[in-house]
Amino acid sequence: MEEEEPVSPTGQYLSSSVLNVTVLAVFETLMPIDDSQSTTALESIFLPINPRFSSIMVTDEHGVRKWKKVEVKLEDHLKVPVFPPGLELYDEYLQDYITKISMEPLPFSRPLWDVNVIKYPTSTAAGTLIFRLHHALGDGYSLMAALFSCLKRIDDPSLPLTFPSSKPRRGWDSFLGFAQEISYACVNTIRDFGWSLMKSSVMEDSVSAIRSGVPFVESRPINLSYFELSLDDIKTIKKKVDGTVNDVLAGMIFHGLNLYMEEVMDPCNDATKITALVLLNTRAIRTYQNMLEMRSPNSNARWGNHFAFIHIPIPKCDKKNSKVDPLEFILKVKKLIKSKKSSFGIYLSGAFLEIIRKFRGPEVASGYMLKTLTNSSLAISNMIGPMEEVEMVGHPVSGFHFMMVRAPQSLTITIVSYNGKVRLAIGAEKDFIDSPLLVSCMKKSFSELYETAASETENRVNGHEHAKQNMIASKAFHTET
Template sequence: MENFNFREGLEPVSPYGHYFNSSELCVSIICVFESEIPINLAHAMSWLQNVFLPIHPRFSSIMVTNEKGEKKWKMVEVELEDHVNVSIIPTGLSPTAYDEHLDDCISNIGMEKFPQNKPMWEVHVFNHPTSNAAATLIIKVHHSIGDGYSVMSAFLSCVQRADNPSLPLTLPSRRSTEAQSGNKSAWARVPQLFSTVFNTASDFGWSFLKSTLVEDDLTPIRSGDEGAGYLPLTLSSMTFSIDRMKYIKAKLGVTVNDIIVGIIFYGTRLCMQEISHKSSNADSTALVLLNTRKVRNYKPIKEMSADSEAPWGNRIAFLHVPIPKFSDPKFSNPLEYVLEAQKIIKKRRTSLGVYLTDKLLDIVKKLRGPEAAARYVHGTLRNSSMTISNMIGPVEQVTVANHPLKGLYFMTPGLAQNVTITIVSYMGNLRVTAGIEKGLLDPKKFKSCVENAFQMMLKAADRDEVPTKKIFNLKATL
């Protein structure tokens, strides 16, 4: 831990650490690991004590307030047994029955708030066979400790390859085929400069309105209730082959990240139309989470100091991306959803709108306090319809405490929305998980619509129904 120069009272809580642990928001990250074998509790406890805890001081720290009202991280002694829970459920049930128990378990875990007098993480052992695994290990981490990039970096630091532990993990390529502009003359850059200025003003203004005054329409995916994000969830999980997505990628010249966002958008509209025909043309917005670090590849934990290019903590921004409507004739081809998602996210990324929003939050925090800034973030979430976050995971199978993992996924409860979508790659597949408020809509219907959207895009690509518009490229950054 000495690498972090972490001394009591000297490590301030980051702005988003304040916002995610406030009276307005209580956001966590739930990581679900599906094991091929039953979990050996002794091995798991040893792994937590000797591998997990030493990864970063945040896992041994609590949030305290000093005499100036500033929140700081304070290191404490960790009683491991206080953080580990073993689910007690009748034995001998069917995998389908255990699926329901696991769903309820994760929902209950998501709704429970962390006590403030001990480090804000916990482990739940579900040692029962489900449809997907012999046993399930659930790790819940408060979002104030770190964002998805930080948590995934921690995960990669404490797992090993199942085939050969001595070999390093491989991550999917993040290459981009964007044209480089480094050789352009000063005059050639003028239009780009004006475009950036215009996009920045437009994006910042629209983001401000969406966070304060303009709400999405009420639809099957948005109830508008004040309790959104804090009610029981049901999870709907689906798996897509990255190789099959690369087929579409080759046809369109886009990234896998563009494709999966387009699939989610198209599938969501299909689901909305099945429930309410008029809602398929309602104003609905997705918040796409953006990693704002200077580098996007994962770094070793020891290199994630506060002054590095990839610091530990919460370095994120929300991109407002309208979900295309069925009423627009240009979206009659499902592949247009991919291109539209790519175009809008690229436009948002290349503007400075997210950085101006970050500065606005800093001003609000300084003038009116962190709770006021948290209310602004809460408004950003509440006024939109869903959140999409994406993480890149290992190519090879990995082991956790000598337990081979068949699959993994994550969820972020507490985001003040009725629907939250998470995406993670692992072993050549993308695992898409929808956290849907219980009673809002049928999770099986949503899953079916998203899977149908993927098949419709594959068929359109097979028929060479590729739009002829100019294609931009979006780096996989989420």
């Protein structure tokens, strides 16, 4: 008999009576979806990825929750909705369907996932596949790695997918740099851990245009929308501010939120408290590993929920300065994120949560995590995707995004890269946040950042060229005289 694996502490927090979070992964295809082979594909490709896809949660005689292997009835997990016939596009029906399934909890009587096959065209895709996966199965890194293992490169299916890599961190090259970093980290750790405790207990964000503050907001319907940006354009801004792609995206999001709040006549002021929870992968490795390596107990990228939150206060526009440089948003965010990442506060917060679980139980610890989410205004999660065009079971993929649903916030923003583009998905509380306006403000924010960066770069190039011409002219003058 196969030994039952215990449910991880974080898995218990995310599947409690107070917190029950699901992840949607939406894949858009360039051709209509043929679902005749769906059951075979799930059985031969999806189920073998990880035993948890064939397991249910059970509680043993000691009150310990474990994963128990069961026989999977695939017909219970495959959903093929039927929409009214005769329409050219089904965008509205797809949006309503996503809203519907995002509100429905996955039943714990069977493995915690399902696949929804949308065989109707929309303005952006010929077909849509929606994977609904419980967060207790794993974090975004684990779940997206699992789905990426189902993909094949279009240019050469025999080659592995490749993913963007990040440069190694700097600042530890000398003993002096090491000492400075340690000193800096100690100060930041004390400050961040104390602030995190306050944010998870008594410090609550203001009710605003992006935070309704209503009880049980996780049960309210959401609208899911997205837009795409060119990775090359992002890198133009990145080079200008000497930052990272994440710095640029965070700065754009925060600037866009300020623009949105101004549009709906709820501008930020000094009294407005708005905090973003940014999710961080705490693994020692950042790129994806294959499924066998992730299941190894000695892996640096183990399967499961290995993430932490950092609290980022959203910078506010300087209303006194009508000529504010939008790039200042990125520089402010870059400084904030750097100080948070140099802190060990997130690990102390994780240890504190584990202490709560051991002495008061997983339900109380889950309530603490719920409070952490509820007291903030939004969550932001970022993933990397394949650099090449890919297909899933013979269907070319035009794009994809993911979203955490049934989380106790009015707004969630997720980011994923794919084939030279970056897609930002926005999960917004329905009938409270104006999703089209918010997307428009985000696009405007990026345009302002890009135009400023590009124009300053062009001015610098023109200045160098002008100086070069003056130097040539000066040499010519001296030669003639």
